[in-house]
Amino acid sequence: MKPDDFLAVRFEGHRPHLKAVAYRMLGSLAEAEDAVQEAWLRLARSDAGDIDNLGGWLTTVVGRVCLDMLRARKGRREEPLEARLPDPVVSREDAADPEQQALLADSVGLALLVVLESLTPAERLAFVLHDMFGLPFEQIAPIVDRTPSAAKKLASRARQRVRGSAPSPDPDLTAQRRVVDAFLAAARGGDFDALLAILDPDVVLRADGGMLTNGMKIIRSAAAVAGQAATFQRMATTAATHPALINGLPGLVNTIDGQPISVMSFTVADGRIAAIDILSDPDRLAYLDLT
Structure with a gap:
């Protein structure tokens, strides 16, 4: 060779x-x-x-x-990165x-990636390399032109932001899937009360339709998200829904006539849905491997 x-x-x-x-x-x-x-x-x-x-x-x-x-x-x-969902891994x-x-x-869900994109570049690098991949700060420091002590502080600031903003998914995937299935059943019935019961009070819904919707729409609180019951019902009754793992967490790929129209990711924490991330940008869906 x-x-x-x-x-x-x-x-x-x-x-x-x-x-x-x-x-x-x-x-x-x-x-x-x-x-x-x-x-x-x-x-x-x-x-x-x-x-x-x-x-x-x-x-x-x-x-x-x-x-x-x-x-x-x-x-x-560029426009704030929070205005665009990260690419999902399906x-x-x-x-x-x-x-x-x-x-x-490590189930790096879309909700966590959204928080990472709100960090400064140096904070993100220090957090990713140290907290996710275990690199020592002595190795990280030269990359960000800092001392090891300063690199450690970058990671610490990032860690505080992540802990305060990104919900931690429940460890049991089977239990998470049951919650997602309950959401789908409530959506098909357009049942506001059933949706409200499985949503965390501080749930965040992010929907990125790309140019079709002028970027990402964000809805906060259980009442506001459950208020989208008619939209969920229309999706659940007109599209075929396929269970999938989205960034290692239970989600759905929705299709019409075999063509993907959206990918939905759910973050389930303490038995309730804490975040819903929906990508429906046709250009970005076309790039994903959804076979």
């Missing part, structure tokens, strides 16, 4: 981990692919023989690339390929 071929094989062994890091950093599957590809290009241009820990080196490179991409977003003064409940399993590790 040629040296370049051997290096490519070694890189492919790290690809699932690198894409998982990039996805948590960027919330975009396409941009995560771009970040991983850039890491490969940098590796191919380097003297790989001088790299003692290839996995650590690649993780650091992907972290730097993602940090630059996040800072570029801020520099372009899989069947009974199967997931190794790359999806890596992406879904």
